[in-house]
Amino acid sequence: MDLTPITLTLKLAAITTLLLLVVGLPLAWWLSRGRSFFKIIAEAIITIPLVLPPSVLGFYLLLAFSPQHGLGKWLHNAFDIQFVFSFKGLVLASVIYSMPFMIGPVKSALQQLPISLEHASYSLGKSKWQTFINVLLPNIKPSLLTATVLTFAHTLGEFGVVLMIGGNIPGVTRVASIAVYESVEQMDYTSANFYSLILFAITFVLVIGVFVFNKYRFKTPLE
Amino acid sequence: MISIDIEKKLKAYKGQHVLKIKTEFAAGSITKIYGPSGAGKTTLLKTIAGFLTPEHGKITADDVTWLDTAQNINLPPQQRRIGFVFQDYALFPNMTVLQYLEYATDDSVWIDRLLKIAKLETFKTHKPEYLSGGQQQRLAILRALAIKPKLLLMDEPFSALDPETKSALIADLKKIFAELKSTVLIVTHNAQELDGLTDLEFRIH
Numbered sequence: 001m002d003l004t005p006i007t008l009t010l011k012l013a014a015i016t017t018l019l020l021l022v023v024g025l026p027l028a029w030w031l032s033r034g035r036s037f038f039k040i041i042a043e044a045i046i047t048i049p050l051v052l053p054p055s056v057l058g059f060y061l062l063l064a065f066s067p068q069h070g071l072g073k074w075l076h077n078a079f080d081i082q083f084v085f086s087f088k089g090l091v092l093a094s095v096i097y098s099m100p101f102m103i104g105p106v107k108s109a110l111q112q113l114p115i116s117l118e119h120a121s122y123s124l125g126k127s128k129w130q131t132f133i134n135v136l137l138p139n140i141k142p143s144l145l146t147a148t149v150l151t152f153a154h155t156l157g158e159f160g161v162v163l164m165i166g167g168n169i170p171g172v173t174r175v176a177s178i179a180v181y182e183s184v185e186q187m188d189y190t191s192a193n194f195y196s197l198i199l200f201a202i203t204f205v206l207v208i209g210v211f212v213f214n215k216y217r218f219k220t221p222l223e
Numbered sequence: 224m225i226s227i228d229i230e231k232k233l234k235a236y237k238g239q240h241v242l243k244i245k246t247e248f249a250a251g252s253i254t255k256i257y258g259p260s261g262a263g264k265t266t267l268l269k270t271i272a273g274f275l276t277p278e279h280g281k282i283t284a285d286d287v288t289w290l291d292t293a294q295n296i297n298l299p300p301q302q303r304r305i306g307f308v309f310q311d312y313a314l315f316p317n318m319t320v321l322q323y324l325e326y327a328t329d330d331s332v333w334i335d336r337l338l339k340i341a342k343l344e345t346f347k348t349h350k351p352e353y354l355s356g357g358q359q360q361r362l363a364i365l366r367a368l369a370i371k372p373k374l375l376l377m378d379e380p381f382s383a384l385d386p387e388t389k390s391a392l393i394a395d396l397k398k399i400f401a402e403l404k405s406t407v408l409i410v411t412h413n414a415q416e417l418d419g420l421t422d423l424e425f426r427i428h
Contacts, residue, residue, distance in 0.1 A: 116313035119274045122300040123307040124327045124370055134326065138317035 005179035013155040016094040024102035032110035058164025101150040109143030142214040149210040229280030253407040258427035264410040268376040273300035306372030312363040314351040321347040327369035356383040
């Protein structure tokens with residue numbers, strides 16, 4: 001059995017999760033402080049993928065990054081970057097699509113921390129970044145773990161959005177969920193079951209793991 | 224010398240009221256700040272520290288302007304270097320007592336002395352959740368002292384201490400304040416509580 005769709009899926013999920021840790025954590029922190037109109041709009045945009053049909057998101061990403069016109073054409077001409085029908089495109093779509101799963105739990109946990117913790121750190125002369133790394137993040141470990149695992153697991157299960165922007169190119173954009181769909185279309189239920197079972201096992205272990213870990217390891221008075 | 228002239232709106236049960244403070248605190252003085260609940264005692268301390276910004280006003284410390292709303296000057300808390308004892312302690316749950324003090328200063332001799340004063344030497348490896356209320360409060364005081372502040376703001380700093388511990392700690396703090404030549408403002412709801420420690424008082428109505 002061809003394991004490439006599984007390895008491609010795991011690679012996509014890992015890269016997406018790493019990128020979202022880098023981009024999403026500061027963004028979640030920014031959103032957790034204050035409620036300006038601009039922040040409300042930004043949060044709404046980040047949350048939209050939760051409720052929007054993935055195919056709709058994928059369709060607009062396809063239009064936006066099509067090398068024939070607009071942004072996609074400019075990226076192609078200026079930087080030789082093409083997102084459509086490429087692994088880069090899958091990563092971009094996955095980052096957008098899974099962003100609320102990283103930002104939601106982290107933002108909510110940061111909001112629950114007393115503001116005096118931040119102030120106490122500032123009073124010691126520590127910068128915002130030092131405070132974020134040394135005081136805030138360590139005190140939201142359970143939520144951080146939940147957000148990381150949810151992001152990873154959610155990316156494993158993407159279908160509509162990655163099909164729209166990436167298509168079904170073996171070894172490049174043919175992730176496990178698309179391999180399942182294609183196998184069923186070809187009446188190859190053995191392959192479909194193989195990929196499905198692996199995806200199910202991975203997500204089951206991840207979700208059970210995070211519940212067990214949070215219950216026994218990181219319980220703090222603030223959680 | 225800390226010079227304060229501020230106006231800050233306060234949220235109250237019935238609408239708003241404005242906290243207006245115009246006063247000076249002499250360098251090296253220890254002042255008790257008292258007044259009824261909701262009068263703005265904590266707000267005053269947080270405004271001096273730079274955690275809150277008043278609508279109008281000016282704060283200067285030893286001829287350095289920390290805040291001047293007319294000139295759009297507002298130094299961040301990091302540059303004011305104020306020791307602050309929070310009413311809710313604001314201890315970092317992820318750090319042990321020692322890690323917590325090492326986060327504030329790398330002067331290990333000073334840390335050892337502070338731990339001795341607060342009788343926390345044997346609790347170095349404990350995290351805040353494993354300390355009693357009184358120990359947590361003492362730890363909050365130590366953190367503020369760790370940076371050897373020229374201005375120390377304390378918000379109800381002795382409320383969880385028993386009378387014996389309190390008087391012993393106050394005696395030690397007096398020596399430290401004199402040694403550091405710190406200006407100290409202590410908020411309390413109980414005006415008699417700080418007798419013997421403070422030399423001035425300031426009432427907020």
